Amino acid sequence: MHNAYFHFAAPVNEPVYSYAPGSPERVALKKQLAAFKAQEADIPMYIGGKEVRTGKTQELRPPHEIKHKLGQFHTGDATHINDAITAALQARAQWADTPWEQRAGIFLKAAELIATKYRYHLNAATMLGQSKNAYQAEIDSACELIDFLRFNVHYLSEIYNQQPYSPQGIHNRLEYRPLEGFVLAVTPFNFTAIAGNLPTSAALCGNVVVWKPADTQVYAANVIMKVLIEAGLPAGVINLIYTDGPLLGDVAFSHPDFAGIHFTGSTAVFQQMWKTIGTNISKYKTYPRIVGETGGKDFVLAHKSADVDVTAIALARGAFEYQGQKCSAASRAYLPSNIADAVKAKLVAELATMKMGTTEDFSNFINAVIDERSFNKITNYIENAKKDPKAKIIAGGTYSKAEGYFIAPTVIEVTDPHYVTMCEEIFGPVLTIYTYDAEKFEEIIATVDSTSSYALTGSIIAQDRYAIDLATKKLVNSAGNFYINDKPTGAVVGQQPFGGARASGTNDKAGSMLNLYRWLSARTIKETLVPPTDYRYPFLKED
Ligand SMILES: NC(=O)c1ccc[n+]([C@@H]2O[C@H](COP(=O)([O-])OP(=O)(O)OC[C@H]3O[C@@H](n4cnc5c(N)ncnc54)[C@H](O)[C@@H]3O)[C@@H](O)[C@H]2O)c1
Numbered sequence: 001m002h003n004a005y006f007h008f009a010a011p012v013n014e015p016v017y018s019y020a021p022g023s024p025e026r027v028a029l030k031k032q033l034a035a036f037k038a039q040e041a042d043i044p045m046y047i048g049g050k051e052v053r054t055g056k057t058q059e060l061r062p063p064h065e066i067k068h069k070l071g072q073f074h075t076g077d078a079t080h081i082n083d084a085i086t087a088a089l090q091a092r093a094q095w096a097d098t099p100w101e102q103r104a105g106i107f108l109k110a111a112e113l114i115a116t117k118y119r120y121h122l123n124a125a126t127m128l129g130q131s132k133n134a135y136q137a138e139i140d141s142a143c144e145l146i147d148f149l150r151f152n153v154h155y156l157s158e159i160y161n162q163q164p165y166s167p168q169g170i171h172n173r174l175e176y177r178p179l180e181g182f183v184l185a186v187t188p189f190n191f192t193a194i195a196g197n198l199p200t201s202a203a204l205c206g207n208v209v210v211w212k213p214a215d216t217q218v219y220a221a222n223v224i225m226k227v228l229i230e231a232g233l234p235a236g237v238i239n240l241i242y243t244d245g246p247l248l249g250d251v252a253f254s255h256p257d258f259a260g261i262h263f264t265g266s267t268a269v270f271q272q273m274w275k276t277i278g279t280n281i282s283k284y285k286t287y288p289r290i291v292g293e294t295g296g297k298d299f300v301l302a303h304k305s306a307d308v309d310v311t312a313i314a315l316a317r318g319a320f321e322y323q324g325q326k327c328s329a330a331s332r333a334y335l336p337s338n339i340a341d342a343v344k345a346k347l348v349a350e351l352a353t354m355k356m357g358t359t360e361d362f363s364n365f366i367n368a369v370i371d372e373r374s375f376n377k378i379t380n381y382i383e384n385a386k387k388d389p390k391a392k393i394i395a396g397g398t399y400s401k402a403e404g405y406f407i408a409p410t411v412i413e414v415t416d417p418h419y420v421t422m423c424e425e426i427f428g429p430v431l432t433i434y435t436y437d438a439e440k441f442e443e444i445i446a447t448v449d450s451t452s453s454y455a456l457t458g459s460i461i462a463q464d465r466y467a468i469d470l471a472t473k474k475l476v477n478s479a480g481n482f483y484i485n486d487k488p489t490g491a492v493v494g495q496q497p498f499g500g501a502r503a504s505g506t507n508d509k510a511g512s513m514l515n516l517y518r519w520l521s522a523r524t525i526k527e528t529l530v531p532p533t534d535y536r537y538p539f540l541k542e543d
């Protein structure tokens with residue numbers, strides 16, 4: 001029963017801890033890292049509120065220390081996918097009928113638990129499982145996830161408050177129902193916050209969810225699930241399973257109650273999902289919502305008026321933080337001829353100071369890439385560039401997988417703006433630079449716009465306001481997140497809603513109200529206060 005309208009005020013962003021030497025957070029995080037390393041985890045799936053162990057396990061190892069075993073997780077097959085769907089559908093009626101402020105209370109409690117009791121658990125799990133340094137883990141698995149949870153509650157309260165006009169004699173209202181069925185959340189390896197947000201945003205709106213994370217993110221996904229359970233999430237509302245991706249698609253996309261997919265990952269996987277859903281469209285009770293944020297080939301375009309240091313640091317941080325494994329990472333740079341040499345010199349000098357190694361050693365800026373498959377793919381691009389006369393490696397180019405999947409930050413210089421590494425998503429610590437004639441700014445803008453099928457993030461670096469204005473206008477469709485005098489990474493929930501268009505996704509902007517609308521299906525209710533009792537219009541009456 002609702003006896004009041006409940007408003008949840010806009011939160012502020014969770015403060016980012018520094019982990020500087022001597023700080024209490026540094027001590028606490030190191031203690032948690034050691035605790036995780038001292039004990040092997042045995043991670044179950046969570047279906048209908050029960051822990052499910054199948055005995056068919058996969059090992060978890062830190063990408064930067066592959067000889068160490070963190071633990072194992074239990075994998076499922078088609079039976080577990082069906083069980084998770086059934087558990088979700090069984091939980092649906094009660095969850096959808098639960099007053100929304102009660103649902104909100106669970107996710108706000110989860111945010112509070114992550115901010116306090118589990119901050120170091122989630123950060124340490126992300127550092128070990130996904131090879132993120134302390135700062136990168138803090139902005140992701142602590143702050144961004146806390147922000148997603150808190151801001152989404154606020155946004156949903158704003159949505160529910162939007163009601164239609166009611167003239168005299170009529171009362172109109174909009175009811176924001178959850179979708180009729182289950183939502184599938186399929187999440188990537190690279191952001192713990194995204195893994196947490198995709199299932200919880202849909203669940204907050206009253207939906208029930210089957211959640212499959214990337215195998216390489218299971219270690220931290222397990223911590224998120226434990227937090228949600230401690231926060232009071234009822235059984236069956238979110239079911240966490242570890243199965244083969246294509247098998248999941250075969251089963252879930254054939255189910256008549258499939259109501260939506262909340263996906264973040266690569267473009268190829270998303271396009272395959274869309275095709276399957278299209279083929280199966282007549283099987284579903286309702287048209288499914290298809291939300292996918294996918295790949296990028298993110299650019300930094302410097303104008304001849306750009307500051308050399310600003311450009312070099314935007315590239316150093318934008319391309320190499322988290323080993324370039326952000327969908328937003330700068331991976332193609334266009335430098336004007338007047339400052340190109342100075343920017344390259346500064347960039348190469350900065351990269352030489354970046355230490356690479358484990359995440360437990362806090363002096364390392366660079367850690368490992370996620371797994372062997374990724375390592376092989378990235379180093380293949382590097383080897384091809386080494387052999388190609390059209391490309392020159394000006395920094396890095398070295399790698400080793402003896403202890404972990406380490407690739408030195410690599411810069412490739414090219415003379416062809418359409419060279420393969422200027423066009424394809426590599427998803428690793430590789431930046432390609434093309435130098436253009438500083439007087440041909442308009443021409444290079446056209447090249448930036450047309451080179452890639454993606455349109456996720458991009459930056460213009462310039463001091464000339466006319467140049468900034470021109471790039472902002474001409475590149476209107478080239479990036480869903482466009483930055484001026486900044487790196488193209490590091491969007492903050494509530495500040496820069498995130499997502500791209502073209503081949504980069506449906507642009508439903510995670511961390512904004514726009515995303516939540518996709519998990520709601522509005523019902524319009526019109527109530528006539530004094531209904532007519534005669535069908536005749538007044539004009540039908542005789543004079
Ligand atoms: N646009 C964004 O907001 C955003 C954010 C993060 C990552 N990304 C993109 O994600 C990619 C990197 O993440 P990844 O390597 O985890 O991506 P991925 O596409 O390999 O995997 C994503 C998820 O899909 C699952 N999957 C794989 N094949 C599947 C299939 N055939 N059917 C169903 N599920 C399947 C995986 O197991 C994983 O859970 C990059 O392309 C990156 O640009 C985009």
Ligand SMILES: N[C@@H](CCC=O)C(=O)O
Binds near residue numbers: 489498
């Ligand atoms: N939102 C993150 C990127 C997420 C994709 O990997 C950023 O803005 O850097």
